[in-house]
Amino acid sequence: MGLCLPDASGGIDRxxxxxxxxxxxxxxxxxxxxxxxxxxxxSFQYSVQGIWTAAQHRLPVVCVVMRNQEYSILKSFALLxxxxxxxxxxxPGIHIASLARGYGCRTAEVETAEELxxxxxxxxxxxxxxxxxxxxxxxxxxx
Numbered sequence: 001m002g003l004c005l006p007d008a009s010g011g012i013d014r015x016x017x018x019x020x021x022x023x024x025x026x027x028x029x030x031x032x033x034x035x036x037x038x039x040x041x042x043s044f045q046y047s048v049q050g051i052w053t054a055a056q057h058r059l060p061v062v063c064v065v066m067r068n069q070e071y072s073i074l075k076s077f078a079l080l081x082x083x084x085x086x087x088x089x090x091x092p093g094i095h096i097a098s099l100a101r102g103y104g105c106r107t108a109e110v111e112t113a114e115e116l117x118x119x120x121x122x123x124x125x126x127x128x129x130x131x132x133x134x135x136x137x138x139x140x141x142x143x
Contacts, residue, residue: 014047015037015038015039015043015044015047016037016039016044016047016048016050016051016063017047017050018037019035019036019037019050019054019061019063020035020050020051020053020054020059020061022035023035023054023057023059023060023061024057024059027057027059032060033060034060034061034062034123034124035059035060035061035062036061036062036064037061037062037063037064038064038066039063039064039065039066040065040066040067040068040072040073041065041066041067041068041069041070041091041094041096041133042070042071042072042073042074042089042091043071043073044063044065044096045091045094048099048103049103051063051100051103051105051129051131052103052104054105054129055103055104055105055128055129056104058127058128058129059128059129060126060127060128060129061129061130062120062123062124062129062130062132063100063105063129063130063131063132064120064132064134065096065131065132065133065134066134066136067096067133067134067135067136068136068137068138068139069090069091069092069094069138070089070090070091070138071088071089071090071091072138072139072140074086074089075089075140076140079140096131096133097109097131097133100131100133104129105128105129105130105131106123106126106128106129106130106131107130107131107132107133108122108123108130108131108132108133109132109133109135110132110133110134110135111135116132116134119132120132
């Protein structure tokens with residue numbers, strides 16, 4: 001299994017395209033395995049179109065989107081830079097699963113660990129792109 005995770009600055013614009021790139025590289029090299037990307041809903045907005053590429057190529061990518069309805073990492077950077085209250089960092093009302101379905105992906109929305117486990121295992125068995133949206137609570141990102 002391939003795994004793409006955020007680094008210390010979050011997954012801004014990197015995790016989704018990295019997961020798609022790894023899956024494309026695996027296919028080109030004859031490797032058959034799912035590739036997992038873990039990303040926040042704010043960071044996911046930077047490169048959401050990558051899931052379209054994954055869906056078009058029927059890549060076994062599982063994108064787990066942690067939905068806290070904010071750009072948490074950017075809020076933390078704003079506090080670090082002593083510029084709190086930056087506008088536009090809250091993300092209410094973005095329906096990630098609807099966006100993913102619009103791009104051609106399978107989706108699941110989960111609230112509990114049990115639901116996540118079931119959706120994740122199902123996605124690993126699928127031979128296509130799945131976006132799993134996990135509801136979380138906002139919290140200050142660790143820098």
